[in-house]
Amino acid sequence: MYTVLMFTLIVLIGAFLAGLLGSLTGLGGGVIVIPLLTLGFGVDFHYAIGAALVACIATSSGSASAYVREGITNIRLGMFLEIATTIGAVCGAAVAIFLNSNVIAVIFGLVLVFTVVMTLRKRGSDHEDVVGSPLAKKLKLYGTYPMKDGTIKSYTLTNVVPGFSVMWLAGVLSGLLGIGSGVLKVLAMDSAMKVPFKVSTTTSNFMIGVTASASAVVYLQRGYIDPGIALPIIVGVLAGSLSGAKLLKRLDVKPLKIIFCCAIFLVAINMIYNGMLGKF
Amino acid sequence: MDKIKKTFVDSDIQVFIGKQLRMGVMIACAIAIVGGIYYLCRHGLEATPKYSRFLGEPDLYTTITGIFSGIIALKARCIIQFGVVVLLATPIFRVFFSLIAFMKEKDWMYVFITALVLGVIIFSMTTGVKL
Numbered sequence: 001m002y003t004v005l006m007f008t009l010i011v012l013i014g015a016f017l018a019g020l021l022g023s024l025t026g027l028g029g030g031v032i033v034i035p036l037l038t039l040g041f042g043v044d045f046h047y048a049i050g051a052a053l054v055a056c057i058a059t060s061s062g063s064a065s066a067y068v069r070e071g072i073t074n075i076r077l078g079m080f081l082e083i084a085t086t087i088g089a090v091c092g093a094a095v096a097i098f099l100n101s102n103v104i105a106v107i108f109g110l111v112l113v114f115t116v117v118m119t120l121r122k123r124g125s126d127h128e129d130v131v132g133s134p135l136a137k138k139l140k141l142y143g144t145y146p147m148k149d150g151t152i153k154s155y156t157l158t159n160v161v162p163g164f165s166v167m168w169l170a171g172v173l174s175g176l177l178g179i180g181s182g183v184l185k186v187l188a189m190d191s192a193m194k195v196p197f198k199v200s201t202t203t204s205n206f207m208i209g210v211t212a213s214a215s216a217v218v219y220l221q222r223g224y225i226d227p228g229i230a231l232p233i234i235v236g237v238l239a240g241s242l243s244g245a246k247l248l249k250r251l252d253v254k255p256l257k258i259i260f261c262c263a264i265f266l267v268a269i270n271m272i273y274n275g276m277l278g279k280f
Numbered sequence: 281m282d283k284i285k286k287t288f289v290d291s292d293i294q295v296f297i298g299k300q301l302r303m304g305v306m307i308a309c310a311i312a313i314v315g316g317i318y319y320l321c322r323h324g325l326e327a328t329p330k331y332s333r334f335l336g337e338p339d340l341y342t343t344i345t346g347i348f349s350g351i352i353a354l355k356a357r358c359i360i361q362f363g364v365v366v367l368l369a370t371p372i373f374r375v376f377f378s379l380i381a382f383m384k385e386k387d388w389m390y391v392f393i394t395a396l397v398l399g400v401i402i403f404s405m406t407t408g409v410k411l
Contacts, residue, residue, distance in 0.1 A: 002327075002328045004327070004328055008320060008324075041331070043332065044333055044334040047334060054368075058367060061301045061305045062302065064301055065297075065298040065299070069294055069295055069299075075293065075294065083393060086397055086400040087400055090400060213401065214404050217368060217401065217404050220364070220368065221342050222342070223336035224336075224337075226331070226337060227360035228319070228331075228360075230360060230364050231363075232316075234309055234363065238305065
């Protein structure tokens with residue numbers, strides 16, 4: 001049995017590492033916070049989801065601010081797709097209430113496996129010479145972004161409806177599991193809509209905060225967010241992700257990414273196994 | 281000319297939204313730390329609440345009036361929870377400021393889109409009350 005002080009300090013260190021590794025590997029904070037709390041500390045799944053949502057909002061808003069200012073984030077695209085993610089998030093949060101912790105654990109494990117596979121996949125392309133669809137033009141979803149050499153590059157995009165649908169699913173998973181669903185959001189923009197990779201990742205990050213807030217307001221009012229858990233999670237994850245962003249500029253993260261993805265894969269299997277045995 | 285003007289306003293919004301997001305997170309974190317230090321000073325050596333079983337939180341932590349009455353009564357956990365509320369409000373305010381920015385730009389299509397997102401969040405907020 002921990003004292004409050006011990007619990008806070010240990011979770012603080014864990015959350016710092018979650019934020020650090022989450023930003024170095026691009027996996028995000030939420031997917032690490034949940035196994036940390038449930039498997040590591042025996043915290044109930046509901047509390048863990050509440051804490052993970054809080055972690056997502058902190059990391060997303062903290063890091064999004066820089067990209068928005070640099071003009072990489074496509075605010076209109078993000079805004080438009082947030083219709084889908086917020087509706088999805090409300091659906092997910094509504095469904096989560098009726099689901100047993102073990103069912104959520106199994107779904108979480110499966111999503112974790114998918115996240116690992118997608119993270120290890122090779123980096124998406126810049127999608128040059130994409131012919132923008134009429135709907136994308138009508139919605140003013142085109143944009144520009146600064147290249148490494150300082151030149152401004154313009155782009156258009158396509159497949160608005162499929163992208164929008166995948167975004168809805170990303171929102172559902174976010175509301176259901178308390179994760180940012182960044183991987184699925186990037187997949188929707190990069191693979192379906194042919195948005196340049198850099199714009200996809202930063203716009204996804206920008207959207208995570210709003211998506212998570214849409215379901216977090218439900219979780220807060222239903223008593224899933226405990227201040228004693230939220231405290232070390234907010235402070236730890238935020239400090240970790242800010243340090244990660246600084247380290248990222250002068251570190252080769254590829255080996256770390258592979259090792260860490262293997263570890264998360266094992267966690268995912270553990271999650272599915274325990275969920276099937278009904279241990280949560 | 282039209283195009284130049286538009287990008288100018290757009291980059292203005294970007295700077296503002298970027299600052300607002302960072303400010304919100306930092307303020308939320310600062311409130312949580314202040315409440316947290318107070319919480320650890322008062323309850324640090326007590327046993328951890330039973331997090332292994334979900335009981336739900338009392339109204340004190342789940343409603344705005346509860347949280348504020350707790351802050352006035354100097355309850356440490358309510359101060360932390362207020363930090364959480366500020367954090368949740370940060371992206372929601374971002375949507376609200378975008379709405380104003382699109383209005384200033386007279387981009388009515390995006391005023392509508394942004395209002396829709398805000399509407400979904402408000403719907404979620406008002407129906408999320410404990411059943």
